[in-house]
Amino acid sequence: MPASPDELRELVEEYLEDLGLSPELGQLAAVARYALDGGGKRIRPLLCLATGEAVGVEPRSLLPAAAALELVHTFSLVHDDLPALDDDAFRRGRPSVHAEFGEATAILAGDALLAEAFRLALTYSSPQVARELAQATLGMIGGQYIDVRGETGDVLALHRLKTGRLFAACIGCALWVAEVPQADQAGWRRFGDQVGLLFQVVDDLLDGDGYAREHGPEQARALADTTAERAAALLDTFPADTSILAAIVSTLSTRVS
Amino acid sequence: MPASPDELRELVEEYLEDLGLSPELGQLAAVARYALDGGGKRIRPLLCLATGEAVGVEPRSLLPAAAALELVHTFSLVHDDLPALDDDAFRRGRPSVHAEFGEATAILAGDALLAEAFRLALTYSSPQVARELAQATLGMIGGQYIDVRGETGDVLALHRLKTGRLFAACIGCALWVAEVPQADQAGWRRFGDQVGLLFQVVDDLLDGDGYAREHGPEQARALADTTAERAAALLDTFPADTSILAAIVSTLSTRVS
Numbered sequence: 397m398p399a400s401p402d403e404l405r406e407l408v409e410e411y412l413e414d415l416g417l418s419p420e421l422g423q424l425a426a427v428a429r430y431a432l433d434g435g436g437k438r439i440r441p442l443l444c445l446a447t448g449e450a451v452g453v454e455p456r457s458l459l460p461a462a463a464a465l466e467l468v469h470t471f472s473l474v475h476d477d478l479p480a481l482d483d484d485a486f487r488r489g490r491p492s493v494h495a496e497f498g499e500a501t502a503i504l505a506g507d508a509l510l511a512e513a514f515r516l517a518l519t520y521s522s523p524q525v526a527r528e529l530a531q532a533t534l535g536m537i538g539g540q541y542i543d544v545r546g547e548t549g550d551v552l553a554l555h556r557l558k559t560g561r562l563f564a565a566c567i568g569c570a571l572w573v574a575e576v577p578q579a580d581q582a583g584w585r586r587f588g589d590q591v592g593l594l595f596q597v598v599d600d601l602l603d604g605d606g607y608a609r610e611h612g613p614e615q616a617r618a619l620a621d622t623t624a625e626r627a628a629a630l631l632d633t634f635p636a637d638t639s640i641l642a643a644i645v646s647t648l649s650t651r652v653s
Numbered sequence: 654m655p656a657s658p659d660e661l662r663e664l665v666e667e668y669l670e671d672l673g674l675s676p677e678l679g680q681l682a683a684v685a686r687y688a689l690d691g692g693g694k695r696i697r698p699l700l701c702l703a704t705g706e707a708v709g710v711e712p713r714s715l716l717p718a719a720a721a722l723e724l725v726h727t728f729s730l731v732h733d734d735l736p737a738l739d740d741d742a743f744r745r746g747r748p749s750v751h752a753e754f755g756e757a758t759a760i761l762a763g764d765a766l767l768a769e770a771f772r773l774a775l776t777y778s779s780p781q782v783a784r785e786l787a788q789a790t791l792g793m794i795g796g797q798y799i800d801v802r803g804e805t806g807d808v809l810a811l812h813r814l815k816t817g818r819l820f821a822a823c824i825g826c827a828l829w830v831a832e833v834p835q836a837d838q839a840g841w842r843r844f845g846d847q848v849g850l851l852f853q854v855v856d857d858l859l860d861g862d863g864y865a866r867e868h869g870p871e872q873a874r875a876l877a878d879t880t881a882e883r884a885a886a887l888l889d890t891f892p893a894d895t896s897i898l899a900a901i902v903s904t905l906s907t908r909v910s
Contacts, residue, residue: 418788420795420814423802475764480756499737500801503760507732507767508794514771515787523780530772531675537765538677544757545680557677 401442401643404455408441411459412466417512427497427505428512431474432467434488439648440465440566443591446644447570447584450636460516461525461569467513468533469562472540474506481544517569524572528565535561551607555596556589563592583633587641590627594620594648602653624649658699658900661712665698668716669723674769684754684762685769688731689724691745696905697722697823700848703901704827704841707893717773718782718826724770725790726819729797731763738801774826781829785822792818808864812853813846820849840890844898847884851877851905859910881906 399407412432417425441462448458477484477492478499485495494502510533517526539557567588571581597620600606601613608616627645631638656664669689674682698719705715734741734749735756742752751759767790774783796815824845828838854877857863858870865873884902888895 418791418795420788420792420818422795422798424795424798471764475760478757478760480760500735501798503732503735503737504794504798504801507728507763508791510764510767511787511790511794514783515791518780518784518787521780523775523778523783526771526780526783527775530768530775531677533768534675534765534772535677537761537768538675538679538681541679541681541758541761544761561677 399449399455399640401446401640401647404445404449404640405438405442407445407455407459408438408462408466411463412438412441415463417508418515421508424501424504424508427493427501428508430496431470431493431505431509434470434490436466436469436488438466439595439644440469440562443563443566443588443641443644444570446640447567448574450634450638450641451570451574451576451584452636453570453574458570458573460519461529461573462566464513464516464525464529465562465566465569467509467516468529468536471506471509471513472536472562474502474509476540478502481540520573522572525569528568528572532561532565532568551600551610552593555593555606559596559599560589560592563595564588567591583630587627587630590623590630591645591648594623594627594645597623598648598651602651620649656706656712656897658703658897658904661702661706661897662695662699664702664712664716665695665719665723668720669695672720674765675772678765681758681761681765684750684758685765687753688727688750688762688766691727691747693723693726693745695723696852696901697726697819700820700823700898700901701827703897704824705831707891707895707898708827708831708833708841709893710827710831715827715830717776718786718830719823721770721773721782721786722819722823722826724766724773725786725793728763728766728770729793729819731759731766733797735759738797777830779829782826785825785829789818789822789825808867809850812850812863816853816856817846817849820852821845824848840887844884844887847880847887848902848905851880851884851902854880855905855908859908877906 417428444462444465445455445458448455474493476482477487478494484492493505517529535557539554542554567584571584597607597616600608601616624645631642674685701719701722702712702715705712731750733739734744735751741749750762771783774786792814796811799811824841828841854864854873857865858873881902888899
């Protein structure tokens, strides 16, 4: 009987709460902690744990990888919020890191979160989890750069990098910890791509920007529905109990915040 | 017959010049490249290669680790130069990255350099090199935060973090690639600490700041000399040909730029 999404999310929250950041960060650790405690949906670590359950990995053994994915996501938010980038003074109803602690501190806290993410990913004996994380982070940064330059010619290509690469890595990290051979990963990785696209298109719908602004809300809703169906269809092809992942896909498709 | 420091530096320069950055970075790769091509002394990769030679590792096999160390150093310069931190418009006689490309691009280019550093460090089959890099990077960021806050109560403690941790990692990465057991690494790591201190105190002397401003140039010179002697004495205790490292220590002690 697999754990429910809520049980998995609880595991993630507990792990993040107890997570010891490097003592050498000194006072900066408290700033990184502020960023991490912002009450995010933890959708990335949840996906990682749920994929692990489907492929037969004890969720607890995935927690360092799951946390590393959340730290990379948090790093990207801290830097994206900076005045030189999106200039957001608020994040989830609280002052953003630079608004609360100043710009220099926010830059360094983002750097620290990224380095801590690799430290966590490197607690595994194999380097595969950290490699997956490095590649995804580079794709995400490349996407962020396209966004900053306003080169939004192909909004789906932008989403594939900026959001999709890290979502796909949530699946990928679980596969590596489960020691699923690379030759057997393709279907799972297509599933990761679909989930990333689903998340971002629904985000665009809720915010009225990106794909929804470019193609209208009806076409965005249609794309979200098709993508959710594709993701669910892929889940049915895996010889595994994917019920928790199916529930997550359904929640992502119908979420209203 | 070990290679000379100049031959090793030439190897590093060629490797960095040919280094392919991730295609997903798009145009940002050219910015990271600008930062990397700034004509630094390449002292960190040089130390890594020279240590490798002493412990019997072919320099070429150390090039990814050596480059990763230089990329972490370059990432730190790009972020340190930002207006919110040191606000330096010039670096080695050229416009700094934010002065040339804008602040948002400089933040993302620094992020990209850090992620690329891990990608390189993760090309080894063992995760030890990347772990060494992650720990050193966290220490360096912690040091930078102390510096930003102006908490310069103990300038040597600051140097140990901000400069020393990455210098020590240059030695550490070479030891891991050479598969030197952790139990046999202590002496080498003390050498790394001394070299880091030597580099920074001479830097302070040349710039008239840090330890030289706090304790005067004579005391700084005396500390540099003692540190160089300690480093040389440690080299003599290793059952290895450390002539190249001794030459590097001597150069670091007497450098005038």
